[in-house]
Amino acid sequence: MKMVIGGAFQGKLKWAKERYPGVEWLDGRTCRPEEIFSCRGICSFHEYIRRLLVREGGKEAASKLAGDLISRNPEIIIITDEIGCGLVPIDPFDRMYRETVGRICTKLAGFSVRVDRIIMGVGAAIKETEE
Template identity: 45%
Template sequence: MKLVIGGAYQGKRAYAEEHDSIQKWANGEICPEEEIFSCEGMVDFHLYLRRLLQEGKEQYVREQLIPKLLQENPQVVLVTNELGYGIVPIDPFDRSWRELTGRICTELAEHADEVTRVVCGIPVVLK
C-alpha cells in the first residue's frame, strides 16, 4: 500500500499518477463503497471516510475497514488531504471526521510500504 498525503491542491494526485502506473482510479467522494477493495488507487480518501461517517458506519471504519483493505487490496494507492491543520471546526461532525481521518491515516501509514507528503508539488518521502 502507498499513502500520498498533503494539503488541498498541492499536487498529490499528479504525483501519484506520475509515479504509479494506475489504470483504475476511484474517487472517494462518489465511488461505490466497495470499490476501495478493487481499485488500484483512490483519490479523496478523506471524503470516502466522510461518506461512511455520514452513513453511520463509524464503528465499521474504526474496527473493520483497515484489516479488510489490507487483506483484499494491499497494493492500493490512497491519496488523501491532511485535515489536522488550521482552525478546529466548530461543527461536531466535522471535528469527529477530522479526528477519525487522522487516526485512520496514522494506522494506514504504519502498514504502508511507502508514505509520501506532497507540498507545493514537491514530494517528501516519509517512509
C-alpha cells in the same frame, strides 16, 4: 500499500499519476463503498471516509476500514488530504470526522511501505522501506 498525502490542491494526484503510471484512480467523492476493496488506487480518500461516516452505521464501518483495507486490498495506493492541521472545528461531526481520518491514516501509514508528502507539487518520502 502506499500513501500520497498533503494539503488540499497540492498536486497530489498529478504527482501520483507520474509516479504510478497505469493505475486507474477511483474517486473517493463518487465511488461506491465496495469499490475501494478492488481498486488499485483511490484519490480523495478523506472524502470516502466522510461519505462513510454520514451513512447509517458509518462510525462502525469507519472503525473497521483500516483493518479491512489491510486484509482485503493490501496493495492499494491511497491519496488523501491532510485535514487535521486547522483550528478545532466548532461542529462536533467535523471534529469527529477529522480525528477519524487521522486515526485511519495513522494505522494505514504504519502498514504502508512508502508514504510521500506532497507540497506544491513536490513530493518527499517521509517513509520508505525496502520493497
